Amino acid sequence: MELQGAILGEVSYGFCLRNSDGNLIYAQAEDIGIATNTEAEVRGVLQAVRYCKNVQMDHIIMQTDSQLIHRVLLEDWKPSWKISQWVEEIQELETGMDIIYTHILREGNKLANALANQALDIGSFHCQTFQ
Template sequence: MIKKKYSWSKVIGQNWEAMLRSTSTYKPRLYHCIVRWEAPQEGMMKFNTDGASRGNPGSSAYGFCLRNNHGDLIYAVAENIGITTNMEAELRAILEGIKYCVAKKVEKLIVESDSLLIVKIIKEVWKVPWELADYFDDLKREMTKIEVTIQHIYREGNKLADYLANLAINASEMKTFRSFEQLPSMGRKIMNMEKSQIPALRVRTRKIFQ
C-alpha cells in the first residue's frame, strides 16, 4: 500500500515501525524547470491546442488559439464535441486548427500541444490507435497543404488553449474569438501573461525532460 501511494519512496525494512520511520523522514527530490509560452519568429504563426474530457470517455471539448509573431490573437475557438475520449478531443483540436489555417492560407505554422502522446503519434514515433485512424488520415492530408512544425509544450505554457477547452465543456454552442477584446476576462489575463513572457514554474518529483 505504501509503495502504491508513495511510489517515489524508498522504504527500508519490512516491519511497521521501520516503514513508518522511513515515510515520515523521507523527503523526495524535487525537479523544476521554467516554462513559458514563446511567440513564433517573424513570418510564422503559432497555434496552441488542447482537448478536455470529463470521464474519458465523457463530455469533451477542444480549444485552440492562433497568434502571430507579436503574440497578438488572430483567432480562437472553444467547442463542445459531446461524449468522447480525451485523445479524440486533443486530436480534433489540432485537426480543426490546421483546417482553419489552410483555409486562411497561413504559410508557416507552429503547432503546440501539451499531449505528448498525440505529438509522438503525429511524428510517427508511436503507432496510431485504430479508433483514431480516420482522424489521423485527415490530419496528415491537411498537413501536406501547409508548412507545419508540431511540438510538445508543458501545460504551464499552454494555458490559453487549456482555458478555451475547459470553457467549452459546459457550452451549448461553439465560441469564436477574433480579437483580444472578445476574450472573456480570464482569457485576456492569461494572454497578457503569456505575451509578457511571465514564466511558470513546473515542479515534479521525477526528472523533467525538455
Template structure:
C-alpha cells in the same frame, strides 16, 4: 486503538524530522513564433475520460496577438480524441486561411509522436490522424510538444466551453473574457508559469 510504544514513537518522530520532500520546479514560457510565422496552441479537456469533452485551438502571430480561437464540445468521447480533434481543427483553420508557416503545439506527447509517425496511431483516432496528415501536406507545418502550463490560454478556453452550447469562435483580443486577456498579456510579456511536482526517490536496499 493500538498504543504506540516508546520505540515506535521515537522512530515516527525521527522519520518526520528527517523527511524531505523531493520537489521539482520548472519555469515554463510561452514564446512568440519567428517573424512571419504563426503559432497554434491546441488543447483538449474532458470532464470524464469517456463523456463530454472539448477541443480548442488558439492561433497567434509573431507579436503574440490573437488571430483566432475556436472551441467546440465533443459528446461521448475520450481525452485523446479531444486532443486529436483540437490539432485537426487548428491545422485546418490555419491552412484554409493561409496562416503559414505555422507551429502546432500540443501538451499531448502521445499525439505529437503519432502525427510525427514515431508511434502508430490507435484505431479510435485514425480518422483524425488521417485528416491531420492530409492538411499538413498542404502547407509548411511543424508539430511541437509543450507542457500544459505553456498553453494556458487554450487550456482556459477548453474548460470554459463546457459552460456554453455549441461552438465558440473568438476573432480578436476584445472578444476574450477578462481572465483570458490576462493570460494572453502575461504570455506576451514573457511571464513564466511555475510547474511544481513532488516525487519520491527510491531508496536502494
C-alpha cells in the same frame, strides 16, 4: 502505442492562434460530447489545421500538451484505430503547409485549456477580435 483503458466523458477542445509577434489572432473551442481526452486533443489539432488551411496560413508552429498526439503527428508512434481517421485527415491537410509540431507542458497551454473548459460550460464558440 495503443490506447488502453481510455476513459470516456464529456470533452471539448480549444485552440488559439498567435501571429509571429505573439498576439492572439483567433480562438476556437467546441464541446464534442462523449469521447476520450485523446480524441479531443486530436480533434483540436485537426480543427486548427483546417482553419489554418482555409485562411492560407502555411507556416505554423503547432503546440500540444499531449505527448501521445505529438508523437503520433511526428509519426514516431502509430495512432490507435480510434483516432486514425482524424490523424489521416491532418496528414492530408498538411500537404503544401510547413507545420512544426512541438510538445509543451500543460502550464504552457493554459489558454487553450481554458477555452476548452469554457466550451463545456457555454457551448462552442470562436473569436476573431480581441481588445
